[in-house]
Amino acid sequence: MKTTGDQQLVKRINRSVLLRLLRRRSGLSRAQLAQESGLTKSTVSLLVRELIDEGWVTETGPAAAHGLGRPSTPLQLDGSRRAMIGVEIAVESLRVVGVSLTGEVLWSVEEALAEHEPAAVCRQVAQLVVRAHAALAARPVLVSGVGIGLPGAFDEASGTVRFAPNLGWRNVSFLPLITRALAEAGCPPVAVHVQNEADTAALSEYEFTDGDAKDSLIFVTCGVGVGAGIVLNDRLFTGLQGMAGEIGHSILQIDGPACSCGRRGCAETFFGARALGQLPDPARGGVFLGVVLQNLWTTFNPGALVVGGPSCERHPDIVRTARDTLDAYATSAGVAPPPVRPARYGLLASAVGAAALVLHHELRPMHAPSLIH
Numbered sequence: 001m002k003t004t005g006d007q008q009l010v011k012r013i014n015r016s017v018l019l020r021l022l023r024r025r026s027g028l029s030r031a032q033l034a035q036e037s038g039l040t041k042s043t044v045s046l047l048v049r050e051l052i053d054e055g056w057v058t059e060t061g062p063a064a065a066h067g068l069g070r071p072s073t074p075l076q077l078d079g080s081r082r083a084m085i086g087v088e089i090a091v092e093s094l095r096v097v098g099v100s101l102t103g104e105v106l107w108s109v110e111e112a113l114a115e116h117e118p119a120a121v122c123r124q125v126a127q128l129v130v131r132a133h134a135a136l137a138a139r140p141v142l143v144s145g146v147g148i149g150l151p152g153a154f155d156e157a158s159g160t161v162r163f164a165p166n167l168g169w170r171n172v173s174f175l176p177l178i179t180r181a182l183a184e185a186g187c188p189p190v191a192v193h194v195q196n197e198a199d200t201a202a203l204s205e206y207e208f209t210d211g212d213a214k215d216s217l218i219f220v221t222c223g224v225g226v227g228a229g230i231v232l233n234d235r236l237f238t239g240l241q242g243m244a245g246e247i248g249h250s251i252l253q254i255d256g257p258a259c260s261c262g263r264r265g266c267a268e269t270f271f272g273a274r275a276l277g278q279l280p281d282p283a284r285g286g287v288f289l290g291v292v293l294q295n296l297w298t299t300f301n302p303g304a305l306v307v308g309g310p311s312c313e314r315h316p317d318i319v320r321t322a323r324d325t326l327d328a329y330a331t332s333a334g335v336a337p338p339p340v341r342p343a344r345y346g347l348l349a350s351a352v353g354a355a356a357l358v359l360h361h362e363l364r365p366m367h368a369p370s371l372i373h
Contacts, residue, residue: 109128150164158173217304
């Protein structure tokens with residue numbers, strides 16, 4: 001006999017199947033959803049009614065007749081009634097956004113990071129999230145959850161920031177701190193998800209790409225720190241303790257320049273923001289970025305490489321130089337490289353992707369559960 005918990009999980013999985021089908025092919029009817037999902041028509045009808053009532057799905061356009069029987073009504077994700085809040089904790093600033101299910105930025109704010117002490121950062125984040133909630137409620141839009149991206153290795157299993165050298169954090173129990181701060185600030189109870197800022201940036205491209213997103217993508221973010229968000233086989237690849245993608249601390253030169261992490265010769269010391277600021281020609285840093293792109297390409301074979309972050313906005317030549325460097329390696333090997341493109345959301349990529357993290361979990365109910373404060 002199945003338990004209630006099992007039945008609820010099956011229901012969540014079935015809902016996610018329908019949502020993913022509609023994200024991939026907007027305009028499917030209930031009958032088409034049943035055919036493509038393998039679910040019964042009665043199950044699809046019940047789930048679609050729930051999804052419409054809850055603001056996930058909307059009926060669009062006139063019903064179309066297909067031979068005998070009732071006309072079919074096209075369905076699509078509803079971008080007007082439900083949204084997610086995304087937060088980027090950067091080294092020097094905070095960015096908070098409200099994003100619709102379809103990737104539209106509905107509200108945003110940025111302010112300087114007042115302190116680096118973890119509890120103080122959480123309090124500042126909580127105040128901005130409360131503002132975001134109020135702004136979205138005024139539209140009115142229902143908030144599905146809060147996602148947070150931060151510049152370090154986040155261990156999802158324990159809710160701990162293992163390693164964030166540019167904030168001076170090591171082994172910080174972040175999830176309890178932020179959930180407590182949100183509750184004390186009066187934030188309505190919602191699911192809270194946390195990941196590395198590069199991981200969330202990758203989701204801004206992966207979850208909100210038009211059409212059927214490829215199952216692999218790497219986002220390289222370039223700022224004070226350097227990191228990579230990696231999506232493989234439709235899932236974030238974060239590693240055992242959230243350390244995957246810390247490419248800023250991969251070694252490009254033995255006994256090279258000293259890095260904030262304590263090592264020498266890290267990639268960050270060649271094209272991190274501090275290093276670029278000391279170069280007569282910042283585009284030179286793009287050569288080292290191109291080397292890292294080449295290494296990511298040959299290691300993971302992604303469908304696309306996306307490059308963004310403050311350094312790319314300030315020094316756009318580094319992206320062109322990196323692409324040229326990657327192309328040169330590809331030509332030498334006689335192999336076509338993956339496409340390299342700039343970030344769709346610019347400096348909001350990590351914050352928008354943090355909002356997308358909420359959707360990413362909603363569409364994959366077998367993933368580890370979030371914490372609801």
